[in-house]
Amino acid sequence: MDKQDFPLIFEHSKEGRTGFSLPDLDVPETNLEQELDEVYVRKEAPALPEVSELQIIRHYTALSKRNHGVDSGFYPLGSCTMKYNPKMNEDIARLEGFSHIHPYQETETVQGALEVMYDLQTSLAEITGMDEVTLQPAAGAQGEWTGLMMIRAFHEANGDRNRTKVIVPDSAHGTNPASATVAGFEAVTVKSNERGTVDLEDLKRVVGNDTAALMLTNPNTLGLFEENIVEMAEIIHQAGGKLYYDGANLNAIMGYARPGDMGFDVVHLNLHKTFTGPHGGGGPGSGPVGVTKEFARFLPKPLLTKQGDTFGFDYNRPDSIGRVKPYYGNFGINLRAYTYIRTMGAEGLKKVSEYAVLNANYMMRKLEQQFFLPYTQHCKHEFVLSGKKQKKQGVRTLDIAKRLLDFGYHPPTIYFPLNVEEALMVEPTETESKETLDGFIETMLQISEEARHDPEIVQEAPHTTVVKRMDETTAARKPVLMYVKE
Numbered sequence: 001m002d003k004q005d006f007p008l009i010f011e012h013s014k015e016g017r018t019g020f021s022l023p024d025l026d027v028p029e030t031n032l033e034q035e036l037d038e039v040y041v042r043k044e045a046p047a048l049p050e051v052s053e054l055q056i057i058r059h060y061t062a063l064s065k066r067n068h069g070v071d072s073g074f075y076p077l078g079s080c081t082m083k084y085n086p087k088m089n090e091d092i093a094r095l096e097g098f099s100h101i102h103p104y105q106e107t108e109t110v111q112g113a114l115e116v117m118y119d120l121q122t123s124l125a126e127i128t129g130m131d132e133v134t135l136q137p138a139a140g141a142q143g144e145w146t147g148l149m150m151i152r153a154f155h156e157a158n159g160d161r162n163r164t165k166v167i168v169p170d171s172a173h174g175t176n177p178a179s180a181t182v183a184g185f186e187a188v189t190v191k192s193n194e195r196g197t198v199d200l201e202d203l204k205r206v207v208g209n210d211t212a213a214l215m216l217t218n219p220n221t222l223g224l225f226e227e228n229i230v231e232m233a234e235i236i237h238q239a240g241g242k243l244y245y246d247g248a249n250l251n252a253i254m255g256y257a258r259p260g261d262m263g264f265d266v267v268h269l270n271l272h273k274t275f276t277g278p279h280g281g282g283g284p285g286s287g288p289v290g291v292t293k294e295f296a297r298f299l300p301k302p303l304l305t306k307q308g309d310t311f312g313f314d315y316n317r318p319d320s321i322g323r324v325k326p327y328y329g330n331f332g333i334n335l336r337a338y339t340y341i342r343t344m345g346a347e348g349l350k351k352v353s354e355y356a357v358l359n360a361n362y363m364m365r366k367l368e369q370q371f372f373l374p375y376t377q378h379c380k381h382e383f384v385l386s387g388k389k390q391k392k393q394g395v396r397t398l399d400i401a402k403r404l405l406d407f408g409y410h411p412p413t414i415y416f417p418l419n420v421e422e423a424l425m426v427e428p429t430e431t432e433s434k435e436t437l438d439g440f441i442e443t444m445l446q447i448s449e450e451a452r453h454d455p456e457i458v459q460e461a462p463h464t465t466v467v468k469r470m471d472e473t474t475a476a477r478k479p480v481l482m483y484v485k486e
C-alpha cells in the first residue's frame with residue numbers, strides 16, 4: 001500500500017495542535033536531573049504527533065474498520081474456533097472488583113477472584129472428566145508444554161529415564177511436536193490411515209518402552225473423531241506410556257464426551273477458543289491443563305486451595321514442576337471463560353457442540369458438490385476440503401482464499417493439515433446463522449465456477465481490498481516495522 005493512501009498519525013501532525021488538556025499542576029515540580037541518573041533524562045521532548053481529538057478518533061476508527069474480526073464478518077478459520085465472544089463477558093471483566101485488583105494483594109482481600117478461579121477449575125475438571133486443573137498456562141501451546149513437563153516429572157519420579165519419545169500423529173497441530181521437543185523429548189510421527197485417523201498398526205510399530213506419551217488431538221485436525229481411542233489408550237498404557245489429549249477442539253464434544261472417560265492422563269483446553277476468550281490479535285490466551293490424581297503432585301505451583309470457605313495458595317509443593325507463568329494465569333481471560341460457562345450452563349454447552357457439528361456438516365455436504373472431500377465420513381466441528389480439482393484449472397487454494405476477501409470473508413485455514421493436498425480447513429462454529437452459512441457456501445460455489453470459466457479473476461484476487469497481494473517473502477524477511485520520518 002502506498003503510504004499516501006493512509007497517512008500515519010504522525011503525518012497528520014501540525015505543530016502546536018493538541019487533543020488533550022491537563023489540569024494545572026497541584027504538586028511540587030520535580031527536578032528530574034537531580035533525582036535521576038542523567039542517562040535516563042531526556043534532552044528533548046519526544047516526537048509525538050500533534051493532532052486534535054477528532055483527528056485521533058477519525059484516524060483510529062478508520063484503521064479499525066480495515067480490520068476483520070468476528071464482530072465484523074464471518075471468520076471460518078479452521079482450528080481456531082472464531083466464534084462470537086459474548087459482550088456479557090466484557091461487562092463482567094470490567095467490574096471494578098475484578099479489574100482493579102492486583103496479584104500482589106493479600107489473599108484475604110481478593111477472595112472473590114480466587115473463588116472464580118477455583119470454581120472455574122472445578123467446572124473444567126467436570127467438563128473434561130479430570131481430577132485437578134491448573135489455570136496457569138497462557139496458551140494452548142504452553143498448556144501442552146506444561147502437561148508434557150508433568151509427564152516427564154512422572155516418569156523421572158518412577159526412575160523411568162529411558163522414556164524419551166512422544167508419539168504425535170502426522171495430522172497434529174504444529175504446536176504438538178514443537179512442545180514435545182521443547183520439553184526435551186523426541187517427537188515421533190505416527191501415520192494416519194485412509195480414513196484420516198491414527199493407523200493402529202503404525203502405532204503398534206512406533207510404541208515401545210521408550211514411549212513417554214502419545215499426544216492426540218481429538219477431534220483431530222481433519223475434524224474427525226478418532227475411532228479407536230480405547231484401543232490406542234490400551235496400547236500406550238500397556239507400554240507404560242501416558243496419554244496426552246490436545247483439547248483445543250473441545251468445541252465439538254462438550255457435554256458428549258470427556259477425555260478423562262476415554263482414559264487420558266493429561267489434557268489441555270484453549271479457553272480463548274472454546275470458552276470465548278477474544279483472540280486473533282496475538283493477545284492474552286489461556287490454556288489450562290487437567291490431570292488425573294497421579295499427576296496432582298507435579299502441578300505448577302502455587303496451587304489454589306480451599307479450606308472451609310477460605311481460598312489461598314499452597315507454595316509448599318516439593319514435586320511441582322514449578323511456576324510456568326508469573327502470578328496465576330491470565331485472570332481476565334479465565335474470568336471471561338467462567339462467565340461464559342455460567343451463562344451457558346451444562347445444557348447450553350451441550351447445545352454449543354451440537355450446533356458446531358451441525359453447521360460444519362451442513363456446509364461440508366454443500367461444498368463437496370464442487371470441492372474434493374478427501375475424507376467423506378461425517379465431520380465434527382470442522383472439515384477439510386482439497387482444492388486439487390481447481391488447481392488443475394490453474395487456480396490454487398491460495399487464490400481461492402484471496403478471492404474470498406473480495407466478498408468480505410476471512411478465508412479458511414489453508415495448506416493445513418499437511419496430509420491433504422491444497423487443503424482448505426473450514427470451521428464455521430455454532431454462533432453463525434443459516435443465512436451466513438448459505439452466503440459463504442454460495443460464494444465458494446461461485447469461486448469454483450470462476451475457476452472454470454474466468455480463472456484470472458481468482459488468480460489476481462483480491463480486487464477490492466486496500467492491500468492487494470503481498471510479497472510474503474519480502475514481508476517476512478525484510479519487514480518494515482518502524483516509521484521513519486522523511
Ligand SMILES: *Cc1c(COP(=O)(O)O)cnc(C)c1O
Nearest residue numbers: 079139140141173175217246248
Ligand atoms: C490452537 C491449537 C493449539 C495451540 O493453541 P495456542 O493457544 O495457539 O497456543 C494446539 N492444538 C490445536 C489442535 C489447536 O487448534
